[in-house]
Amino acid sequence: MSRTNLAHRLQHPTHFTYSSRTVVFALTARKMLRSGVLWGCIFGISVYSSAISYTSIYKTQAERAALAAAYGLNEATSALFGPAPGLQTVAGFTAFKVSMTLMIIGALWGLLSITRLLRGEEDSGRWELLLSGQTTRKVATAQVLGGLAVGVIALWALTAVITILTGLDSKVDIGATSALYFALAMVATAVMFVAVGALTSQLGGTRRQAASYAAIFLGLCYAVRMIADAGVGVHGLIWLSPLGWVEELRPLTDPNPLALLPIIGFTVVVASVAVSLAGRRDVADSTLPHRVKANGRFFLLSSSIGLAFRMVRPAVVGWWVAMAVSGLLYGLVAKSAGSTISGSSISNVLSKLGARGAGAEAVLGVCFLVMAMLVTFIGAGQLSAARGEEADGRLDNVLVSPKSRTSWLGERLTVAVSVLMVGAFEAGIFAWLGTASQNAGVGFAKLLESGVNLIPPTLVILGVGVLTFGIRPRMTSIVTYALLGWSLLVVIVGDIGAMSHWILDTSVFHQMALAPSVSPNWEANGVMVGVGIACAICGGVAFKLRDLQHE
Amino acid sequence: MGSMAIRTDSLTKRYGGVTALDGLDLEVERGEVVGYLGPNGAGKTTTIRLLLGLIQPTEGRAEIFGVDCHRQPVEVHRHLSYVSGESNLWPSLTGAETLYLLGRLHGEVDENYQQELIDRFDLDPSKKVRAYSRGNRQKIVLIGALMARPELLLLDEPTSGLDPLMERAFRLCIREARDRGQTIFLSSHIMSEVEALCDRVGIVRDGKLIEMGTLTQMRHLSALAVEATFDGVIPNLSNVPGVTVTEADGQVVRCQVQGSVEPLLRVLATAGVTRLVSREPSLEEMFLAHYGAGDPSGELDHVAH
Numbered sequence A: 001m002s003r004t005n006l007a008h009r010l011q012h013p014t015h016f017t018y019s020s021r022t023v024v025f026a027l028t029a030r031k032m033l034r035s036g037v038l039w040g041c042i043f044g045i046s047v048y049s050s051a052i053s054y055t056s057i058y059k060t061q062a063e064r065a066a067l068a069a070a071y072g073l074n075e076a077t078s079a080l081f082g083p084a085p086g087l088q089t090v091a092g093f094t095a096f097k098v099s100m101t102l103m104i105i106g107a108l109w110g111l112l113s114i115t116r117l118l119r120g121e122e123d124s125g126r127w128e129l130l131l132s133g134q135t136t137r138k139v140a141t142a143q144v145l146g147g148l149a150v151g152v153i154a155l156w157a158l159t160a161v162i163t164i165l166t167g168l169d170s171k172v173d174i175g176a177t178s179a180l181y182f183a184l185a186m187v188a189t190a191v192m193f194v195a196v197g198a199l200t201s202q203l204g205g206t207r208r209q210a211a212s213y214a215a216i217f218l219g220l221c222y223a224v225r226m227i228a229d230a231g232v233g234v235h236g237l238i239w240l241s242p243l244g245w246v247e248e249l250r251p252l253t254d255p256n257p258l259a260l261l262p263i264i265g266f267t268v269v270v271a272s273v274a275v276s277l278a279g280r281r282d283v284a285d286s287t288l289p290h291r292v293k294a295n296g297r298f299f300l301l302s303s304s305i306g307l308a309f310r311m312v313r314p315a316v317v318g319w320w321v322a323m324a325v326s327g328l329l330y331g332l333v334a335k336s337a338g339s340t341i342s343g344s345s346i347s348n349v350l351s352k353l354g355a356r357g358a359g360a361e362a363v364l365g366v367c368f369l370v371m372a373m374l375v376t377f378i379g380a381g382q383l384s385a386a387r388g389e390e391a392d393g394r395l396d397n398v399l400v401s402p403k404s405r406t407s408w409l410g411e412r413l414t415v416a417v418s419v420l421m422v423g424a425f426e427a428g429i430f431a432w433l434g435t436a437s438q439n440a441g442v443g444f445a446k447l448l449e450s451g452v453n454l455i456p457p458t459l460v461i462l463g464v465g466v467l468t469f470g471i472r473p474r475m476t477s478i479v480t481y482a483l484l485g486w487s488l489l490v491v492i493v494g495d496i497g498a499m500s501h502w503i504l505d506t507s508v509f510h511q512m513a514l515a516p517s518v519s520p521n522w523e524a525n526g527v528m529v530g531v532g533i534a535c536a537i538c539g540g541v542a543f544k545l546r547d548l549q550h551e
Numbered sequence B: 001m002g003s004m005a006i007r008t009d010s011l012t013k014r015y016g017g018v019t020a021l022d023g024l025d026l027e028v029e030r031g032e033v034v035g036y037l038g039p040n041g042a043g044k045t046t047t048i049r050l051l052l053g054l055i056q057p058t059e060g061r062a063e064i065f066g067v068d069c070h071r072q073p074v075e076v077h078r079h080l081s082y083v084s085g086e087s088n089l090w091p092s093l094t095g096a097e098t099l100y101l102l103g104r105l106h107g108e109v110d111e112n113y114q115q116e117l118i119d120r121f122d123l124d125p126s127k128k129v130r131a132y133s134r135g136n137r138q139k140i141v142l143i144g145a146l147m148a149r150p151e152l153l154l155l156d157e158p159t160s161g162l163d164p165l166m167e168r169a170f171r172l173c174i175r176e177a178r179d180r181g182q183t184i185f186l187s188s189h190i191m192s193e194v195e196a197l198c199d200r201v202g203i204v205r206d207g208k209l210i211e212m213g214t215l216t217q218m219r220h221l222s223a224l225a226v227e228a229t230f231d232g233v234i235p236n237l238s239n240v241p242g243v244t245v246t247e248a249d250g251q252v253v254r255c256q257v258q259g260s261v262e263p264l265l266r267v268l269a270t271a272g273v274t275r276l277v278s279r280e281p282s283l284e285e286m287f288l289a290h291y292g293a294g295d296p297s298g299e300l301d302h303v304a305h
Ligand SMILES: Nc1ncnc2c1ncn2[C@@H]1O[C@H](COP(=O)(O)OP(=O)(O)O)[C@@H](O)[C@H]1O
Pocket: B015, B018, B019, B020, B021, B038, B039, B040, B041, B042, B043, B044, B045, B046, B047
């Protein structure tokens, strides 16, 4: 006993430097600092790339004015990405270009981190271990929130520093104060959704439930601000949505620091309620009533593939709804968004991303890129779930029955591929429903084909994920999501135009032709499917030969 | 099919620099109940996971009923059930759903026996796994393994979290399984459990099998247990040849005697003993004698001087 303890201390010399009173804070802060720095770099680089790309594409004042005139008052884009009041300046364009994306990513980062650290730790039983130390539930929850604050500060600091450095360029010219305020706006959703996630962690019975509740709230916030910005005369609604408050901060164009008040108030109230609920409820229980007893429902439980479907069902249904809604929304706005494009310099921006043509099809080309990302998220989530079964030891129960590893993995991949294919088909079908209702004149076959076109990039990421799962199972999620994030970053940053082919080629989304604005590149798609399958086979062989590894 | 239920041949597992299991040679006959004892971190779980083919051996090989555990795990799994001490189940399923699933995964279930086990272990199968206590989760895993009536049961600290009443139900089930001719390999750190159930016992420590034999053989190998109560000053027994002090509690000293008891009797005769009990040592005492000697606690030192 004492020997193991000593060995442990020698291997992890930092472990006994934490005071037992603040250990939860210290552990959380260490994890979140890393994460905040990483995402801060990603935030900063996206700011840098959009500012620089603007200065290289729109060189003259006339071009910039044309862009602002064509695009600035477009209700469809304003509904999707927020209003674009300052397109004639670098700062205004940059704020428009990155704001909505970073706001959403920030919110997801916040809610996923906090639910993992609060509810996830509780699900795994580690939380009880911490609580048996010198701390109470309430204090420990507050400490986790404090640790996350460290991450948020890192996120803010890096975003700010890179924005300031970008602003030093005389062509960009963003002042330090504006940059600091802008970075604050970009992390505001992260702050609010950390609080929301802390609250849902007390309400839900599991981490998945907690994260789903928070994500549903995020979806509602987005929908409310979307209606407010759609130019149908209800802009006041913007004050009902936390995302709307951030929008009202109007960084880099027309700053309105008063909008910080609801943000701060909301965060403080929600976080306090979360902490006080944490002190009141039992560990591993939820505040909302949830069913403890249930009549046995044995459907899908006769086989391991049925079990896999049943376990991923709640998440999958959520994704399918998200795909249907986004397909429909994009379809609905494509025509009006596209009508301002023809002949204007905005087609320049789209063409830099690889979208050709004019009108609705050009817009849809870029919309399908966003949906490709969603489909990839579905695939990555399935693989994480499979690794989760192994990490938590549940897979042991399946693999000690007469069931081979290869066939189990084959089943999980069958589930993953079916689920993401349904998502991809939905993208095509619902986009068509949307466009058809607006008489945008884009054919059903063409949109369905564009949906199918989303599958190959996902298969590459899934394949690489399976390979990682075979070789370094503990890295499965990290590698899969890192590749996804990288691919995304490259296509976003790629519109600078100066990026080397070698780097561009590493992005699966760059390999994908932006159908329906251009025809799918079936040759490239074939190669991607081949790479995906080859990686998956190698991963499967490695999985067969390795140890099962618990977390 | 070979006649041995389990056979390993210098089975070794290393994790980087750590040798979790070191050249294990083990043979278990069909129908035997074998106990596998060792302190935490001794290598018990590693052994069982190697037998199941869940982890790959660094060296050596293992067979179950003559089938190689690593080349043909699926074939091996047809004949066995496994109970892990950690009971990792699906939190969103109910007990009944979990048992149904485990049954379907294994293929064969004796429905009547399943119901009997549920009654015996006093399990309410309508609750969700997330709402069960640790002991109740363990019951589900146990029922799941027993209800398949496999030829071999691999049990890794199966009674963790069970209360004494359920521990008794468990022992009854194991005896029945033995009477039915099933082979049982039971890893445990609870001596009394192993002592009550097993024909043969192996003791593992630091990845090495250091003893293997029937309970009788082990007792023979080991010493006589002596418990002496003193009314005055306690003499220093640890210097007496052949004597190992295992426990000292106030005026009572428990020790083990290897070889002749004469030297001990000579010391005791002059020391004012009010009570003297001598009997065959329990497994627990043998265990303590084995490991206690290498790691004398301050308490024992204090008594000795
Ligand atoms: N996956 C692993 N990685 C590194 N070391 C391990 C791993 N699994 C077990 N060990 C080490 O192997 C030794 C034996 O462990 P184990 O078989 O679990 O012991 P027991 O079940 O007897 O308590 C321990 O020292 C443990 O730390």
